[in-house]
Amino acid sequence: MVVEVKNLVKRYDKLVALDHLNLNVEEGEIFGLLGPNGSGKTTAINCILSLLKYDKGTIEIFGKPMSPDAYDIKRDIGIIMQNVAVFEELTVYENISYFCSLYIKDKSEVKRLTREAIEFVSLEDFTKFHPKKLSGGLLRRLNIACGIAHKPKLIILDEPTVAVDPQSRNKILEGIKKLNADGATIIYTSHYMEEVEQLCSRISIIDKGKVLATGTKDELKAMISLGEKITVEAYNLREEEIEELSRLANVSSIEYADNCLEIKSKKGKNNLIHVLDYLQNHEINFGKIYTQMPTLNDVFLEITGKELRD
Amino acid sequence: MFIQLYKTRIKCLLKNKESIFWSFGFPILLSIFFSMAFGNLTSQDTIDTIPIAVIKSENVNDSFIDVLNSMEITDDKKLFQVGIESKESAMELMNQGKIKGIIEYESDLTLYFNENGIEQSIIKTIADSYLQKSKTLMNIATINPDAFNQGLLEEIVQQRDFIVNGGTGQKNPDFTLIYFYSLIAMTCMFGCNWGFREMIDIQADQSAIGARINVAPTNKFKLLLSNLLAAFTMHFSSILLLFAFLNNILKVQFGDDLGLIILISIVGSLCGISFGAFVCVTFKINVKVREVMLTAVSIGGGFLAGMMNVDIKYLIATKAPIIGYINPSSLITDALYSLYYYETNERVFLNIGLLSVLTIIFVVVTFIKIRRREYASL
Ligand SMILES: Nc1ncnc2c1ncn2[C@@H]1O[C@H](COP(=O)(O)OP(=O)(O)OP(=O)(O)O)[C@@H](O)[C@H]1O
Ligand SMILES: [Mg+2]
Numbered sequence: 054m055v056v057e058v059k060n061l062v063k064r065y066d067k068l069v070a071l072d073h074l075n076l077n078v079e080e081g082e083i084f085g086l087l088g089p090n091g092s093g094k095t096t097a098i099n100c101i102l103s104l105l106k107y108d109k110g111t112i113e114i115f116g117k118p119m120s121p122d123a124y125d126i127k128r129d130i131g132i133i134m135q136n137v138a139v140f141e142e143l144t145v146y147e148n149i150s151y152f153c154s155l156y157i158k159d160k161s162e163v164k165r166l167t168r169e170a171i172e173f174v175s176l177e178d179f180t181k182f183h184p185k186k187l188s189g190g191l192l193r194r195l196n197i198a199c200g201i202a203h204k205p206k207l208i209i210l211d212e213p214t215v216a217v218d219p220q221s222r223n224k225i226l227e228g229i230k231k232l233n234a235d236g237a238t239i240i241y242t243s244h245y246m247e248e249v250e251q252l253c254s255r256i257s258i259i260d261k262g263k264v265l266a267t268g269t270k271d272e273l274k275a276m277i278s279l280g281e282k283i284t285v286e287a288y289n290l291r292e293e294e295i296e297e298l299s300r301l302a303n304v305s306s307i308e309y310a311d312n313c314l315e316i317k318s319k320k321g322k323n324n325l326i327h328v329l330d331y332l333q334n335h336e337i338n339f340g341k342i343y344t345q346m347p348t349l350n351d352v353f354l355e356i357t358g359k360e361l362r363d
Numbered sequence: 364m365f366i367q368l369y370k371t372r373i374k375c376l377l378k379n380k381e382s383i384f385w386s387f388g389f390p391i392l393l394s395i396f397f398s399m400a401f402g403n404l405t406s407q408d409t410i411d412t413i414p415i416a417v418i419k420s421e422n423v424n425d426s427f428i429d430v431l432n433s434m435e436i437t438d439d440k441k442l443f444q445v446g447i448e449s450k451e452s453a454m455e456l457m458n459q460g461k462i463k464g465i466i467e468y469e470s471d472l473t474l475y476f477n478e479n480g481i482e483q484s485i486i487k488t489i490a491d492s493y494l495q496k497s498k499t500l501m502n503i504a505t506i507n508p509d510a511f512n513q514g515l516l517e518e519i520v521q522q523r524d525f526i527v528n529g530g531t532g533q534k535n536p537d538f539t540l541i542y543f544y545s546l547i548a549m550t551c552m553f554g555c556n557w558g559f560r561e562m563i564d565i566q567a568d569q570s571a572i573g574a575r576i577n578v579a580p581t582n583k584f585k586l587l588l589s590n591l592l593a594a595f596t597m598h599f600s601s602i603l604l605l606f607a608f609l610n611n612i613l614k615v616q617f618g619d620d621l622g623l624i625i626l627i628s629i630v631g632s633l634c635g636i637s638f639g640a641f642v643c644v645t646f647k648i649n650v651k652v653r654e655v656m657l658t659a660v661s662i663g664g665g666f667l668a669g670m671m672n673v674d675i676k677y678l679i680a681t682k683a684p685i686i687g688y689i690n691p692s693s694l695i696t697d698a699l700y701s702l703y704y705y706e707t708n709e710r711v712f713l714n715i716g717l718l719s720v721l722t723i724i725f726v727v728v729t730f731i732k733i734r735r736r737e738y739a740s741l
Contacts, residue, residue: 140572143378
């Protein structure tokens with residue numbers, strides 16, 4: 054076990070930000086912490102890093118209890134915070150090298166690792182730039198380079214793609230996969246379910262400081278009662294037609310708005326044929342039609358009764 | 364590693380243009396401004412006997428001339444060298460620069476000057492108080508002519524105390540020095556900006572950089588020490604530069620004891636830096652508000668120490684002496700002035716001692732506050 058969090062409780066005055074939170078991160082995985090804004094992701098990360106005092110619970114990293122001066126543990130952790138943390142006065146190269154030198158004593162080793170980190174985030178053309186001169190996406194990449202230059206075994210990324218353009222975002226996601234392939238264990242927090250689905254091997258969904266469900270994305274989807282979702286572009290449906298459609302065998306719910314019909318099926322059942330039959334038999338005009346498997350958003354919706362993103 | 368961290372930190376601080384300007388540029392600009400305001404400073408290094416002319420008239424009697432003649436800078440150095448001239452020849456002499464001012468005493472007392480400097484303000488001060496005193500004298504004289512013999516004249520003569528204040532007779536007092544010394548004091552206190560920045564950058568609940576540093580496997584106090592050392596290096600250099608500029612370019616006089624001057628600037632710099640650190644960790648309020656506090660204390664403290672108006676210093680000393688003891692700028696100014704003026708260094712050490720006590724309080728409070736290693740809230 055790389056990280057083991059047990060019954061973590063953190064209060065800010067009266068607000069309970071983490072409520073008996075439990076997390077287990079295994080070696081070599083990309084672990085996703087998925088939750089809406091304010092669910093406690095950053096708070097959890099800061100507790101794990103011993104930055105924040107917490108009220109209850111235990112935290113072990115690499116099998117040892119974590120504390121502010123557990124330097125042997127900290128040496129193997131890389132952290133990329135939600136907020137960019139670099140020195141305005143230093144260049145790209147100097148920033149990376151400075152933070153690297155907080156971890157590595159040997160000077161030539163720091164040099165080598167700094168070069169590698171710059172290559173890794175493709176900032177070769179910007180080594181002499183100051184952070185102010187970098188675009189948002191490039192700045193994020195610098196922030197990442199500062200966190201991973203020392204080749205940590207455990208890398209924690211707290212929403213590294215917030216406010217990042219798609220090009221940089223893809224680069225970042227690819228980078229994370231590569232770091233993982235090179236042997237690092239990753240903890241990744243986000244409220245973008247697409248990212249988490251695409252990236253993470255295991256996911257905990259959290260809300261209001263509690264873990265609601267943990268598993269691979271297929272396991273999570275298997276937990277809920279929903280199956281596929283059928284979306285049909287249908288024109289001028291009448292009330293009674295919708296009513297009849299909703300009574301079809303495996304339909305669990307139905308919605309119709311703006312000429313768009315959305316039919317959710319029960320888990321493991323196939324509905325498409327019946328729906329098409331009905332539309333043809335009643336000579337209803339329809340355009341595009343497509344089906345989708347449930348997403349993590351559906352999982353979240355079913356567990357909490359609200360959307361992951363509003 | 365320590366040296367590496369120190370070097371990077373220096374690099375970082377060097378590139379902070381704002382701090383550099385306030386520490387290195389601003390005090391020098393201000394000192395140039397002061398020196399322009401006070402005219403040619405070199406002539407004020409020591410006050411020499413001031414040549415003046417008094418214009419012949421009925422009112423100008425012996426007692427008036429006696430008063431002027433009896434004023435002394437030191438026991439063997441007169442304040443004025445008085446010549447009695449006609450108005451034309453007096454004007455002529457002043458235009459040639461041979462005299463510094465002209466006193467005309469008709470129905471009223473009129474002064475003529477060609478320039479404005481410390482000599483002229485001395486002439487004016489003396490003339491004003493003569494006028495005031497002599498009016499009292501006249502009134503008393505009409506009632507009791509004997510009053511002349513009862514030491515009133517001596518009291519007028521004591522006007523010189525206004526200028527020579529308990530001196531040793533070795534040096535001339537020079538209040539313009541207070542302006543420059545309090546400028547140095549203010550510059551020392553500008554160190555608070557360096558100290559402030561260091562504390563912001565090392566605390567996880569104050570900056571994102573602080574958070575990043577706190578997760579690194581580096582001893583926080585070791586890092587803080589290297590960073591504060593870098594800050595001190597920068598700050599102390601700015602003080603030395605200011606000293607060099609004042610002494611060599613503007614010819615401002617300092618005491619002879621170079622060792623003590625350096626000691627004062629070291630303790631003063633440390634006091635400034637630690638004050639900034641103290642404010643940063645003690646008041647957990649908006650950064651901008653804390654920065655305003657620092658500016659208020661460093662500039663306001665300089666003001667109270669006499670930077671804009673020497674009288675303020677004396678007002679504080681008589682009306683609210685406690686402020687003088689807890690205002691680091693006052694202590695630094697006073698230490699420098701005592702070093703220049705008094706023969707013994709007791710007062711210098713008293714000031715350095717008080718300054719050290721303040722510094723130690725700042726350091727201890729700061730240390731206690733940041734010793735805690737986990738934060739309640741980020
Ligand atoms: N310093 C603080 N003081 C008081 N409450 C706080 C503090 N920091 C966070 N909170 C509260 O704790 C809860 C969890 O916040 P946290 O920042 O951990 O959420 P998050 O999941 O990281 O959200 P986001 O996706 O917006 O980053 C929120 O309700 C937040 O308002
Ligand atoms: Mg967050």
